[in-house]
Amino acid sequence: xxxxxKDVQTFLSAKEYxxxxxxxxxxxxxxxxLKQSAEAVEFISLLTAQVERQFAGRLLLLPPFTYLKKASxxxxxxxxxxxxxxxAAAGFQHIFYLTADAEWRRQEEKYDGSFIWLPAIPLxxxxxxxxxTLVDSQVSQLLPxxxxxxxxxxxx
Amino acid sequence: MSKxxxxxxxxxxxxxxxxxxxxxxxxxxxxxxxxxxxxxRAEEGGEFIATTQKVxxxxxxxxxxxxxxxxxxxxxESDVTQSAWVYKGDDGKVVALSxxxxxxxxxxxxxxxxxxxxQFFCPCHYGRYEKDGTNIPGTPPLAPLDVYPYKEKDGxxxxxxxxPRKEA
Ligand code: FES
Numbered sequence: 001x002x003x004x005x006k007d008v009q010t011f012l013s014a015k016e017y018x019x020x021x022x023x024x025x026x027x028x029x030x031x032x033x034l035k036q037s038a039e040a041v042e043f044i045s046l047l048t049a050q051v052e053r054q055f056a057g058r059l060l061l062l063p064p065f066t067y068l069k070k071a072s073x074x075x076x077x078x079x080x081x082x083x084x085x086x087x088a089a090a091g092f093q094h095i096f097y098l099t100a101d102a103e104w105r106r107q108e109e110k111y112d113g114s115f116i117w118l119p120a121i122p123l124x125x126x127x128x129x130x131x132x133t134l135v136d137s138q139v140s141q142l143l144p145x146x147x148x149x150x151x152x153x154x155x156x
Numbered sequence: 157m158s159k160x161x162x163x164x165x166x167x168x169x170x171x172x173x174x175x176x177x178x179x180x181x182x183x184x185x186x187x188x189x190x191x192x193x194x195x196x197r198a199e200e201g202g203e204f205i206a207t208t209q210k211v212x213x214x215x216x217x218x219x220x221x222x223x224x225x226x227x228x229x230x231x232x233e234s235d236v237t238q239s240a241w242v243y244k245g246d247d248g249k250v251v252a253l254s255x256x257x258x259x260x261x262x263x264x265x266x267x268x269x270x271x272x273x274x275q276f277f278c279p280c281h282y283g284r285y286e287k288d289g290t291n292i293p294g295t296p297p298l299a300p301l302d303v304y305p306y307k308e309k310d311g312x313x314x315x316x317x318x319x320p321r322k323e324a
Contacts, residue, residue, distance in 0.1 A: 057260025
């Protein structure tokens with residue numbers, strides 16, 4: 001489900017089936033890394049859209065958690081923690097964060113959700129065909145991460 | 157000047173209705189929204205979209221066929237990609253099924269669950285369908301997979317808008 005009124009409506013009426021939330025983490029830089037920041041956003045948004053299409057019935061794709069690269073990492077980390085707590089309180093059993101920002105590696109243990117790191121691949125110089133192949137292959141590597149998590153928990 | 161499409165008087169009356177018409181619009185919203193849902197609108201009129209699949213290459217094993225078309229949603233146009241599971245049935249007729257699970261809309265895969273071979277499998281809540289799209293009782297989906305109408309043109313497969321399967 002996407003964060004749009006129609007999907008959210010379905011979500012509300014079928015909550016018991018939708019136990020997974022995806023939150024893209026976007027680091028914004030207006031300085032030297034502006035370009036990388038844009039590339040990462042572009043790539044992650046394409047990927048999350050594909051993942052959402054595959055698993056629309058079981059997950060809710062939230063609007064991205066966006067923060068300034070230069071902001072204090074403690075404050076950013078705490079804000080994300082707040083998101084996590086709210087999502088857990090809303091009944092989500094699985095939370096996935098998709099990011100290209102290696103900074104989160106140092107914070108990872110503080111969260112129950114799973115981090116998925118993605119390379120920031122510059123798509124600009126690629127043809128449409130190349131883009132599709134690239135995104136498809138990335139997505140097919142991502143999907144098992146979700147199904148595995150679901151299976152693990154089912155066994156419990 | 158070329159001919160005006162909206163006369164000034166008409167335009168003025170549009171702008172004026174805008175204000176009072178707003179509340180009426182609120183009441184109509186649910187119905188209108190349904191009627192003009194962009195997904196439905198883009199494909200109305202039985203438009204068929206070309207795929208890169210040659211009909212002659214199809215076998216009795218379902219293959220995934222992706223196709224892309226433009227969808228206009230108010231002020232932007234976007235490319236929408238949809239998929240179909242396509243194979244040739246016993247009678248040699250093409251069967252093109254929508255991969256969208258009738259439970260809550262995940263994408264179903266062919267033959268991806270080892271315990272249940274030769275079925276369509278939904279990874280989300282383990283919904284299953286027979287090869288012909290019939291939902292298997294006891295799994296979450298309550299209806300068979302939608303079916304795409306198709307056409308063959310110059311050897312290639314063209315797909316229309318997926319429809320719920322008519323009961324035989
Ligand atoms: S969305 Fe396919 S079984 Fe629930």
